[in-house]
Amino acid sequence: MRLSRAGLQALLSQNAVELGFTRRHKKQGWPMGRRMLCTLDRNLLLSLPGRTAFNFRPPVHPPPYPADAYGLVCVFDIFWQDWRMIPLETMNIISVIPTHTKKHQEAFWAYFVEFLGKLSSAQKKSL
Secondary structure: OOOOHHHHHHHHOOEEEEEEEEOOOOOOOOOOEEEEEEEOOHHHHOOHHHHHHOOOOOOOOOOOOOHHHHOEEEEEEOOOOEEEEEEHHHOEEEEEEEOOOHHHHHHHHHHHHHHHOOOOHHHHHHO
């Protein structure tokens, strides 16, 4: 499923989303396909567990270039614990985990602790 920039940002503002996409630039030793679990949900990211588990810090500066001019969307990558650019033209939504209510966040954290929190950094980055 593909969305517009505004549609993707709206989806990410209330959910954690697993995305698949193709890298724009070949990176030696890395596959061209990439998957990530990302969000723009400020309530999730700024929560105590979000700041602790994701080492989240709000951005201080805007990106050094206009992301929209390059067909990119800036998202917070939960596994890499940093901001990443997603190319809209090759992006596909794999799954959506609601996070916009307190009940949804509790379910997300239970899932995170049970499955994702047990992965090593290397395992998370290889997904």
